[in-house]
Amino acid sequence: MRRTTGVNVGLGLALTVLLTAGCSGGDGDGGGKSPRPTGLGSSPGKTPDEDTSATAAPAKGSVEVVKTVATGLKSPWGLAPLPGGDLLIASRDTGKIVRVDGKSGKKTEAGTVPGVAPGGEGGLLGLALAPGSDNMLYAYFTTESDNRIVRMVYDGDKDAGEQLGAPDTVLKGIPKGTVHNGGRIAFGPDKMLYAGTGESGEGGLSQDKDSLGGKILRMTPDGDPPGQGNPEPDSVVYSYGHRNVQGLDWDDDKRLWASEFGQDTWDELNLVEPGKNYGWPDAEGADKGAGGKGFTDPVAQWKTAEASPSGLAFAKGSVWMAGLRGERLWRIPLKGAEQAAKPQAFLEGKYGRLRTVVADHGTSGGDGLWLVTSETDGRGSPEKGDDRVLRLKVR
Numbered sequence: 001m002r003r004t005t006g007v008n009v010g011l012g013l014a015l016t017v018l019l020t021a022g023c024s025g026g027d028g029d030g031g032g033k034s035p036r037p038t039g040l041g042s043s044p045g046k047t048p049d050e051d052t053s054a055t056a057a058p059a060k061g062s063v064e065v066v067k068t069v070a071t072g073l074k075s076p077w078g079l080a081p082l083p084g085g086d087l088l089i090a091s092r093d094t095g096k097i098v099r100v101d102g103k104s105g106k107k108t109e110a111g112t113v114p115g116v117a118p119g120g121e122g123g124l125l126g127l128a129l130a131p132g133s134d135n136m137l138y139a140y141f142t143t144e145s146d147n148r149i150v151r152m153v154y155d156g157d158k159d160a161g162e163q164l165g166a167p168d169t170v171l172k173g174i175p176k177g178t179v180h181n182g183g184r185i186a187f188g189p190d191k192m193l194y195a196g197t198g199e200s201g202e203g204g205l206s207q208d209k210d211s212l213g214g215k216i217l218r219m220t221p222d223g224d225p226p227g228q229g230n231p232e233p234d235s236v237v238y239s240y241g242h243r244n245v246q247g248l249d250w251d252d253d254k255r256l257w258a259s260e261f262g263q264d265t266w267d268e269l270n271l272v273e274p275g276k277n278y279g280w281p282d283a284e285g286a287d288k289g290a291g292g293k294g295f296t297d298p299v300a301q302w303k304t305a306e307a308s309p310s311g312l313a314f315a316k317g318s319v320w321m322a323g324l325r326g327e328r329l330w331r332i333p334l335k336g337a338e339q340a341a342k343p344q345a346f347l348e349g350k351y352g353r354l355r356t357v358v359a360d361h362g363t364s365g366g367d368g369l370w371l372v373t374s375e376t377d378g379r380g381s382p383e384k385g386d387d388r389v390l391r392l393k394v395r
Contacts, residue, residue: 125183196245247312
């Protein structure tokens with residue numbers, strides 16, 4: 001029976017077979033080329049600079065599943081915590097948003113987002129609340145023609161199914177495809193809206209600065225170029241050369257971290273800086289700069305069968321990364337902008353595919369995570385109760 005492995009699996013046990021790495025951009029399923037024979041969770045091969053101002057996270061951490069908050073969710077994807085502790089969760093394949101009571105797990109349908117056209121990896125994806133708001137909800141979704149970002153007023157006092165206002169389009173024209181639609185959105189410490197996009201299966205879009213595909217975007221809450229902070233003041237493109245970004249979060253020093261699907265060999269954890277080129281489709285994984293093209297290497301990398309990372313969150317000095325094909329939660333301890341120790345794997349195979357992880361800073365003193373499984377998305381092996389939202393305590 002699946003999901004019988006232990007909850008704290010070290011790297012030495014994680015790589016148990018030679019991998020035939022699949023197309024991780026397809027959420028980590030399918031066949032592909034044989035990978036290069038390099039270790040799991042390896043650093044990119046550079047020697048970290050000494051950073052005497054940064055405190056390294058402990059080499060070893062732990063995860064405790066405190067509570068199964070909700071069960072029976074259909075194709076859950078994005079999650080937006082409400083200030084009172086409840087959760088808004090997007091269903092990729094139905095276009096619906098449900099509110100989950102953070103204490104009882106009761107589910108209430110908020111409404112259906114109009115215009116969602118699910119198919120393949122597309123549909124209703126990321127959610128984010130505007131900073132300081134409990135009712136201005138942003139959503140990233142696939143339409144018949146593109147991927148786009150909208151905002152809606154959420155009113156939880158209205159009747160079930162009627163709690164979403166009419167969507168106002170913030171940004172449109174993000175390329176769509178059967179695969180690689182990106183979809184994660186988040187507001188940064190600068191109050192700007194960030195979005196991770198995919199190249200929709202057309203790798204060349206990642207290097208095309210005039211395309212919104214294969215990028216990390218940064219914009220005002222109205223969807224406009226922010227004027228300052230982006231490489232080009234009249235563009236929302238923040239970084240490029242990405243394949244399929246589905247995880248975004250910031251550390252305590254306001255550095256942006258992103259998880260990215262590889263193809264045949266390496267999934268990546270990247271430290272994202274404005275204007276940097278992360279190499280796709282010309283390079284994957286470490287040693288991108290070897291060809292003299294100025295590509296930026298990842299801070300950490302994994303074989304695609306061990307990760308296929310979607311959501312990402314920062315808590316307790318570490319990045320926590322949810323793995324779909326890898327069916328595990330990765331902890332990457334940091335020291336400043338560097339990896340401080342080898343990544344750790346938790347929950348391997350216990351809950352199946354893991355889609356979204358969000359830090360819960362409001363109710364747990366910064367030691368909590370919300371974790372969303374993804375067994376009902378067409379690639380999993382759903383069991384009774386799937387899909388779930390779990391409440392984690394991390395150290």
